Amino acid sequence: MNKVVLAYSGGLDTSIIAKWLQETYNCEVVTFTADIGQGEEVEPARAKAEAMGIKEIYIEDLREEFARDFVFPMFRANAVYEGEYLLGTSIARPLISKRLVEIAEKVGADAISHGATGKGNDQVRFELSAYAINADIKVIAPWREWDLSSRESLMKYAEEHNIEIDYQKHSKKSPYSMDANLLHISYEGDILEDPWQEAEDNMWRWTVSPEKAPDKAEYVEITYDKGDIVAINGETKTPAEVMEDLNSRAGANGVGRLDLVENRFVGMKSRGCYETPAGTVMLKAHRAIESLTLDREAAHLKDELMPKYAKLVYNGFWFAPEREMMQAAIDATQENVSGVVRIKLYKGNVSVVGRKSDNSLFSEKIATFEDDQGAYDQKDAEGFIKLNALRLRLKSLPVSYTHLTLPTILLV
Secondary structure (H helix, E strand, C coil): CCEEEEECCCCHHHHHHHHHHHHHHCCEEEEEEEECCCCCCCCHHHHHHHHCCCCCEEEEECHHHHHHHHHHHHHHCCCCECCCECCCCHHHHHHHHHHHHHHHHHHCCCEEECCCCCCCCHHHHHHHHHHHHCCCCCEECHHHCCCCCCHHHHHHHHHHCCCCCCCCCCCCCCCCEEEECCCCEEEECHHHHCCCCCCCHHHCCCCCCHHHCCCCCEEEEEEEECCEEEEECCEECCHHHHHHHHHHHHHHCCCCEEEEEEECCCCCEEEEEEECHHHHHHHHHHHHHHHHHCCHHHHHHHHHHHHHHHHHHHHCCCCCHHHHHHHHHHHHCCCCCCEEEEEEEECCEEEEEEEECCCCCCCHHHHCCCCCCCCCCCCHHHHHHHHHHHHHHHHHCCHHHCCCCHHHHHHC
16 A cells, blocks of 8 residues: 545544554555535644645635535435435535545545544445445545544544644543534534433534524525525625525524434434534525425425435435436426525524515416406316315215216216
8 A cells, every 4th residue: 555545634533544544554645635614724734734744735625616516406406314404414525535536546546545433424425425436446444444442542542643633631521523514513422422411502613592692583685596596685606605604694593503313324323413504594495486486296296306315415325326317307497496585584593584586486366365357267176176086086985876987976
């Protein structure tokens, strides 16, 4: 093994992995650090990598690609896993894997490596995505090989190898296991391992407590073009700028917290807490503009596809042909999904209070409870009802009636 490309954050796990790879495989380590909106500076990772003698260091701003090519397509599908989870961690893994494989090919590396543990879903997501892009890629997953089985053993390793890490002193409490990007922050571990214990209020980073949110509601107008947000309050924004804006607005109003026990692909249940301010608003607003512009059966078919789509994303099958097939169908429905949605943010809630579109299928003339001047003939309902009631009436008719013809039954 000559060279390995490592997904490197500069944190405890990946700094130890970098050193462990050097020692175990006697190889050159190439680090890859991505800015996907985690809210922290990524440049410090360069200094930490250099301190370990690493020569090839890749640090890339992938916020726009992440929002445009991964988050936005997923929100066109209105994807929600198990009724609540907006897939914030799941959707980031395919992009990281993609760049790991691309960098490995560029630098002539023998393998890629990541810091995901076997207890979570991320090992699966990273590696399924990598193999979908390069069937022959070699993946090194240290958590499947080493004997560092606890946070304490990791910190001991760091001390023994002079790796400068926050929280490395035993007198300090280990942090939550966290993951962050433009879409969300996730928290696991510590008291969250007891599903009965309420999360500590000081754990949350992006959202204020709904009880402490402003007493005055904030109204926001969101403009859509073909299913994607293109402007906030009339100001044109890129996909990443949209998410940054909505994260700030929604978080300030206590929107986007979730406490969930979920079913992991690897077979266990896991309790996690999530902050997804922008995503919570995006889901609500997108469904609102679709309610005006999508044909009923197209909308209902999308809703039927969504759980399967969400499960594929959650389990790591972003690059699978069936997900791509479903995406093509979903994207085809978005051609007329354009317009403006007005939402109200107030103490943890997102309410849709208005929507308009030049492509609206809503007809006030037909839907009105006032005089529609003949736009809708009430008598038309009779035949519609009788045809749809036929199978129900057949079930309840006496046996002696079953020989009658259809017109006769409809007259009964």
